[in-house]
Amino acid sequence: MPARFRFALALFALLLPGMAVAQAYVPNFADATLSVIDAATNGASTPIALPGTGPEGIAVTPDGNRVLVALRNGNSGGESSNGTVAILDTASGAVTATIPTDAGPVGIAVSPDGKTAYLALDNSAAGSNLWVIDIASATVSAEIPITVANQAPFALTLSPDGSQAYVVSSAGLGGGPGSLQVVTLANQSVGSPIPVGADPAGVAVTPDGSLLYVANQDDGTVSVVSTVSDSVTATVPVGQTPFGLAVAPDGSQLWVANAGDGTISILDTASNSVVATIPAGSGPGPIAIGFTPDGKTAYVPDGGLFTDATGTGVLVIDVASRTVTATVAVGNQPLPVGNFVAPAVSSAPALAAAVLPGSRAVETGTPATIFATLLNISTTALQGCSVALPVSAPPGLTLDYQTTDPSTNLPTGQKDMPVGLAAGAGQSFLLTFNSMASFDQPGLPLVFACDGVPAAASIAGLDTVDLLYSAAPVADIIALAATATPGVVEVPTGGAAAFAVATDNAGTADMLRVSADSGATALPVTLALCQTAPATGTCLAPPAASLSLDIAAGATPTFSVFVTATGSIPFDPANSRLFVRFEDSSGILHGSTSVAVEAD
DSSP states (O other): OOHHHHHHHHHHHHHGGGOOOOEEEEEETTTTEEEEEETTTTEEOOOEEOSSSOEEEEEEOTTSSEEEEEEOSSSSTTOSSEEEEEEEETTTTEEEEEEEEEEOEEEEEEOTTSSEEEEEEOOOOSSEEEEEEETTTTEEEEEEEOOOTTOEEEEEEEOTTSSEEEEEEEOOTTSOEEEEEEEETTTTEEOOOEEEEESEEEEEEOTTSSEEEEEETTTTEEEEEETTTTEEEEEEEOSSSEEEEEEOTTSSEEEEEETTTTEEEEEETTTTEEEEEEEOOSSSOBOOOEEOTTSSEEEEEEOOTTSSSOOOEEEEEETTTTEEEEEEEOSSSBOOEEOOEEOOOOSOOOEEEEEESSEEEEETTSOEEEEEEEEEOSSSOEEEEEEEOOTTSOTTOEEEEEEBOTTTOOBOSOTTOOEEEOTTOEEEEEEEEEOSSOEEEEEEEOEEEOTTSOOOOOOTTTTEEEEEEESSOOOOEEEEEEOSBTTEEEEOTTSEEEEEEEEEEOSOOEEEEEEEEOTTSOOSEEEEEEEEOTTTOOBSSOOBSEEEEEEOTTOOOEEEEEEEESSOBOOOTTTOEEEEEEEOTTSOEEEEEEEEEEEO
């Protein structure tokens, strides 16, 4: 197995102890992205672009491996545009499937076994407005009629055992009383509508399944519904325009996000009375509540749905003290409807992947090839292992994969044939890209997956590819880095180290700028590089931050990169990486490579 792939195995072995953390997935309605918040650090990822507009409904599978997002593809309820449900793999952050829907997909919930999703469509068209989705195949398996006169389904939740769906419907703001319907999922029977307050939005169920709570926006109330009698047993006044709500994991409290007055009402579920009202920051207005699995922290998106301002933050609230401890910056108008906090997944990742080279630049219609290795780092054999493009890949791009003999790199087996992997084993592949359209796609994630486990985590520079397709012939710099420790440059704190880069221009001649950087992570390093004499490795000119070089077709220039550490860099190869890039005068990549860096 090549050194870089051996490094991938070691890399993921070192990452295993810190992987089990809860995460919050926040759809940003106004800019069609998804922000991911790490509950351990309360830091947010770069927002993930979604395949549509108006993301709102969201659900996380019980194992935390997938997130389902409902996109309206319009601006508000009642739009005529058809919608989309996107399915994301949480390990890679890639959209792996999309499902077209009728207009207004919003409420979505996942069964306890993680196999089935239920989708409420916020439109009042006669017909079937509760859809059943098979998650594994990304197909609609059934459509259930939800027919309340002049009302449209909006949100839903499932009973703890998954046997029933509770769907709230309304006629919209100012439209009068709404309703709650109980759907028995085994036979898809729909109970009679239960009247609740005006314009209901959020709905939540207690962990024991005995009580339901419905937030009524126009009334400023919460309806308490007994699941035994299927009737409203209490109506509790809360703040202005209550929208989202959630029951604490231990069932003792209900938190209600009052979007109209910027407060959170806290109800005691034993007495169904408000025991506290707390301010929810100074932003546009809280829109939803999400508890971490341990119940110690609540996440409250400040969406600004009913104000002139558009929120861009998520409040982090300590449940015990009921105080805001942080605000996490996300995208524009965070607006989750549904369960948006994933459990702390305790199982270790099962897959790791690496590619080589990490960049290709070719003319349209020309195949671009790279090698990849997929590693089964679990203790059980896996089946159905394959490599695929994410749904977010450029239109017209295709990918074929074929197994190879790692000692010769020669193809074996059949194209696009999934394979099995024994525990601890790896498989090398030849990946072939093709496109008739031009595009520039740096950092394209690939979906390395096997049946029944999360896809391999997407790590920039390790298992992503910088891909350029051009209408005219272009320079194509195949770059490989060499370090004393495979894949890692080790720098003493306050000292310096170096690594080498070898290249081969498989394309046309071009004047390119060669530079080094630390990518999206700011690291305490100073970088300089020089072109070297291949035979001796000595610099042909003094090292500089960058250099311009006319690289001829077929040329094989070599370089040294010098790294000076000004502070400590813990070993974190997924985030602490150094990149060497070859860019043209327009800043378009024609080649790249990367190494991990640590300094102690």
